[in-house]
Amino acid sequence: MNTSSSPPHSQTPNFQALTAQAELYYAQGQLSEAIACCRQSLNLQPNWASTYVTLANIIQAQGKISEAINLYYRAIELNPDLSQAHVNLGSMFFRQGKLDEAIACYRKAIQLRPDMAVAYWNLAKVWEQAGKLDEAIASKEKALKLNANLGGVEVNLNQGYKLAEEGKLDEAIDSWQRAITLNPNLAEAYSQIGIIFRRQGRFSEAIKYLKKAIEVRPNYATAHQHLCGILRDGNNYAVARQVVSNYYQQCGEIDPIMTGIYLISTYQVSGLNEIAKDRFFDLEAKLKEDMTIVKKVVDLKALYGNFLFSVPYLRDDIQANSDLYKSVSKVYRQFVLKSQNNHFSTPVNFDNKHPLKIGFISNHFNRHSVGWCSLDIIRELAKLNTEIYLYPTERLKVDDQTQKFSQAVTKLYVPKKYPHGSVDVREIITEIQQDKIDILIDLDSLSLPINTEILHHKPAPVCMSWLGFDAPYISENNYFLCDLHTHPQDRDKYYMEKLVRMPNSFVATSGFQRVETNRANLRKSQRIGLDQIVYLCLAPGRKFNRDLAKAQIAILKQVPNSILIHKALGDIEVFQAAYHQACKAEGVSIHRIKFIERFPTEEEHRSIYSLADIMLDSYPYNGGTHTLEALWFNLPVVTLAGEQFLSRMGYSFLQSLDIKLGVAWSWNEYINWGVKLGQNPHLRQEFVDKLVNSQDSENLAPLWNPKKFAQDMYNTIGKL
Known part of the structure; x- marks a missing residue:
C-alpha cells in the first residue's frame, strides 16, 4: 500500500x-x-x-x-x-x-x-x-x-487589546505592530503602543508613537492626552504648553472637557496658575449650567481624578469647593463606580479577640511625601496589637524606603496582574478580603482614583481616607481622618465622609535625615553673606502664583539686606517672570531673587534649611512635607491659613507645636509676619527656641511623636 x-x-x-x-x-x-x-x-x-x-x-x-x-x-x-x-x-x-x-x-x-x-x-x-x-x-x-x-488588521488590533487586558504588554505591542504592518495609517495601534510605553517608563519611544498617531489622525484625542501627560510630567514645560495648545486647537470642539482639564493641569505645573484658574472657572461654569454635557465615562473619570485634584491649588473657598466636589462625585459614583459589574462579598464585622488587621492602600510606599510622612506611624502601629498589610495600587517604584515599609509590616502585597499596565482593582479587593482586613486606610484619596474605586466596594468593615489629599466624597459610610485645626467643628457639613479628628495633629513624624553641611560654607558656596536674611520658598509650579510672589517681594522690600531663594519643580522662566514683575512694581532688585536647582536626593535637598532663616509657605495649598521638614530643622515658617484643609496644614503643624508665631489669616498678615521675623532677630530666635524645645524627649511635641499618634489612632479607629 x-x-x-x-x-x-x-x-x-x-x-x-x-x-x-x-x-x-x-x-x-x-x-x-x-x-x-x-x-x-x-x-x-x-x-x-x-x-x-x-x-x-x-x-x-x-x-x-x-x-x-x-x-x-x-x-x-x-x-x-x-x-x-x-x-x-x-x-x-x-x-x-x-x-x-x-x-x-x-x-x-x-x-x-x-x-x-x-x-x-x-x-x-x-x-x-x-x-x-x-x-x-x-x-x-x-x-x-x-x-x-x-x-487581518482588525483581528491583530483586537488581539492587542486582549493581550494588554491580560497584562501581556510585550505581546500586545507585537500584535499592534503587525496591525501597523498591514495598515501603516492605523492611528489606534500607534497610540496604544505609545500608551504602553508611557506606563513602562519608556517615554522617548512613547512620544514617537503618540506623535505618529497624531500625524495619521490629527484630532485623535487619546494620543494628544498621553503626549501632553508625558511632556507635562517630564518637566518639559514650554513644549508641554505648545502640545496642549495644539490639542485644544485640534480637539477643543469635539472634546471640550478633556482639553479643558489638560490645559488646566499643564499650566498649573508650569506655575501659570492665573491662566489655569481662568480655564478652571470656564469649565466649572459649564458644568454648573449643565452637567449632562459630560457624556463619556473617560470624561467623568478625568473630572473626578484630575479636575477636582486641581481645585485646592486654585481656590480657597470651602463652600464652593465642597459644592463642586459633591456634584462631580455624585455623577462619578452613579455612572462610573456603580456601573461596574464587580461583585464582592460583604465584609463581616471584626471581633476583638484577634489583633486588629489594618490595611493601607497607596502607591507611595517609597520615597514620596506620603511615604515619608506615613512610615513612622505605620511602624508604631505595627508594634501595637495589630497586623499591618500594605497594598500598592499602581506598579510600585521600589527603593530603600520600600524596604523599610516591608520590614515593618505583616505583609507588603505585590500585585500579580497589570491589565493595560495598571493594577487590577479586582485583584486588590480580593486580596484585602482574603486577608480579612478590619480597617482599610487609603493614603491618596482622589489623587489616585483607583483607591476610591476600591473604597467604593468597601472590602473592609471600616474604610477611611487619610493624609495624602482631602476626602474623596465617595461614601457617607466611610471616614476621613483629620484634626481639629484642619477641620474645625463646623466643617462636617461640607463633607460626605464622616470626619474623625485626631486629638493633636493629623500627622506625626520622628524627623528627617539630611546631608550635614556647614551653614557658613553653604552660604559661601551660594555667594550669600552670613549677615544676610535668607527667605526660602519651596512652592512648585502647582502651588506657585503671582499673589505669593507679590507678598514675598513686599517682604523683601521692608527687610534690607535680605534675599529670597526659590527652589522648586516648575518652569524657571515662569517663576523668573513673576518675580521680575513683582520686583519692578515694588522697586526691588531682581538680583535679590536666587534660584537653586533641585538636588538628586531628599537628604541632599534638606540641607537647604540650614541655608535659610525663614521659610515662606505657599497658599492656597500649603506645603506639607516641606513645611514639616523646615520645622524639624528648626527653621521658622510663615504660613497663611485659610478655609480648606489643604490651606490649614501649616497652621495645624504650628498649633501641635504650641507655637502662635508665623500664622497669618490674610496676605497683609503674611507680609507683616515675614517682615517682623526678618527684622527682629530676637523674635526669630524665640521661634527657633520653641522649635528646638519641641523636640525635647522629656516634653516631645505631638507632631514629633509618632508613637503617641499611633496609639491615639489605634484607639480612635478601633472604636469605629
Missing part, C-alpha cells in the same frame, strides 16, 4: 490534475463537478490521500459532516503525517461540539507542522468555546505571529 503523498512513477499523473481541477471547481462553488473530478482521480489512484482531503472538504460544504469525517480518517490512514487532514478533521469535530476531539486533532497537526498558523488559529477558537481564554489568546497570538494576514 502506498501511504506517501507522492504517486509511484508507474502511475499516470492525471489523477493529480483531476484533484487540482476539483479544487478549482470547489473554489468556484461548482460542487457537483468538483466531486466528479475527485471520483475520477480516485479511480485512477485509490490510495492518494490528498484527494480524500479535497473530497472531504467538498462534502462538508454540502453539510454532510459524518461522511466528511470518514473521508478525513481515510486520508490519515493512508498518510498519518498529512497535517491538513488533521486540521480539517478537528474543524469537523468543532462543528459537532466535540471539543476534546477537536483539540487533539489540532495539536497533532501542530506537532506535524509547528509553523501551521491555521492550526493555532482554529485551536484558539476551540479554547474560546471551552472558556479557556488564556489558552485562546496564546494560540491566537502564535497564529498571528506565523501569519499576520490570517486575521
Whole structure:
C-alpha cells in the first residue's frame, strides 16, 4: 500500500490534475463537478490521500459532516503525517461540539507542522468555546505571529487589546505592530503602543508613537492626552504648553472637557496658575449650567481624578469647593463606580479577640511625601496589637524606603496582574478580603482614583481616607481622618465622609535625615553673606502664583539686606517672570531673587534649611512635607491659613507645636509676619527656641511623636 503523498512513477499523473481541477471547481462553488473530478482521480489512484482531503472538504460544504469525517480518517490512514487532514478533521469535530476531539486533532497537526498558523488559529477558537481564554489568546497570538494576514488588521488590533487586558504588554505591542504592518495609517495601534510605553517608563519611544498617531489622525484625542501627560510630567514645560495648545486647537470642539482639564493641569505645573484658574472657572461654569454635557465615562473619570485634584491649588473657598466636589462625585459614583459589574462579598464585622488587621492602600510606599510622612506611624502601629498589610495600587517604584515599609509590616502585597499596565482593582479587593482586613486606610484619596474605586466596594468593615489629599466624597459610610485645626467643628457639613479628628495633629513624624553641611560654607558656596536674611520658598509650579510672589517681594522690600531663594519643580522662566514683575512694581532688585536647582536626593535637598532663616509657605495649598521638614530643622515658617484643609496644614503643624508665631489669616498678615521675623532677630530666635524645645524627649511635641499618634489612632479607629 502506498501511504506517501507522492504517486509511484508507474502511475499516470492525471489523477493529480483531476484533484487540482476539483479544487478549482470547489473554489468556484461548482460542487457537483468538483466531486466528479475527485471520483475520477480516485479511480485512477485509490490510495492518494490528498484527494480524500479535497473530497472531504467538498462534502462538508454540502453539510454532510459524518461522511466528511470518514473521508478525513481515510486520508490519515493512508498518510498519518498529512497535517491538513488533521486540521480539517478537528474543524469537523468543532462543528459537532466535540471539543476534546477537536483539540487533539489540532495539536497533532501542530506537532506535524509547528509553523501551521491555521492550526493555532482554529485551536484558539476551540479554547474560546471551552472558556479557556488564556489558552485562546496564546494560540491566537502564535497564529498571528506565523501569519499576520490570517486575521487581518482588525483581528491583530483586537488581539492587542486582549493581550494588554491580560497584562501581556510585550505581546500586545507585537500584535499592534503587525496591525501597523498591514495598515501603516492605523492611528489606534500607534497610540496604544505609545500608551504602553508611557506606563513602562519608556517615554522617548512613547512620544514617537503618540506623535505618529497624531500625524495619521490629527484630532485623535487619546494620543494628544498621553503626549501632553508625558511632556507635562517630564518637566518639559514650554513644549508641554505648545502640545496642549495644539490639542485644544485640534480637539477643543469635539472634546471640550478633556482639553479643558489638560490645559488646566499643564499650566498649573508650569506655575501659570492665573491662566489655569481662568480655564478652571470656564469649565466649572459649564458644568454648573449643565452637567449632562459630560457624556463619556473617560470624561467623568478625568473630572473626578484630575479636575477636582486641581481645585485646592486654585481656590480657597470651602463652600464652593465642597459644592463642586459633591456634584462631580455624585455623577462619578452613579455612572462610573456603580456601573461596574464587580461583585464582592460583604465584609463581616471584626471581633476583638484577634489583633486588629489594618490595611493601607497607596502607591507611595517609597520615597514620596506620603511615604515619608506615613512610615513612622505605620511602624508604631505595627508594634501595637495589630497586623499591618500594605497594598500598592499602581506598579510600585521600589527603593530603600520600600524596604523599610516591608520590614515593618505583616505583609507588603505585590500585585500579580497589570491589565493595560495598571493594577487590577479586582485583584486588590480580593486580596484585602482574603486577608480579612478590619480597617482599610487609603493614603491618596482622589489623587489616585483607583483607591476610591476600591473604597467604593468597601472590602473592609471600616474604610477611611487619610493624609495624602482631602476626602474623596465617595461614601457617607466611610471616614476621613483629620484634626481639629484642619477641620474645625463646623466643617462636617461640607463633607460626605464622616470626619474623625485626631486629638493633636493629623500627622506625626520622628524627623528627617539630611546631608550635614556647614551653614557658613553653604552660604559661601551660594555667594550669600552670613549677615544676610535668607527667605526660602519651596512652592512648585502647582502651588506657585503671582499673589505669593507679590507678598514675598513686599517682604523683601521692608527687610534690607535680605534675599529670597526659590527652589522648586516648575518652569524657571515662569517663576523668573513673576518675580521680575513683582520686583519692578515694588522697586526691588531682581538680583535679590536666587534660584537653586533641585538636588538628586531628599537628604541632599534638606540641607537647604540650614541655608535659610525663614521659610515662606505657599497658599492656597500649603506645603506639607516641606513645611514639616523646615520645622524639624528648626527653621521658622510663615504660613497663611485659610478655609480648606489643604490651606490649614501649616497652621495645624504650628498649633501641635504650641507655637502662635508665623500664622497669618490674610496676605497683609503674611507680609507683616515675614517682615517682623526678618527684622527682629530676637523674635526669630524665640521661634527657633520653641522649635528646638519641641523636640525635647522629656516634653516631645505631638507632631514629633509618632508613637503617641499611633496609639491615639489605634484607639480612635478601633472604636469605629
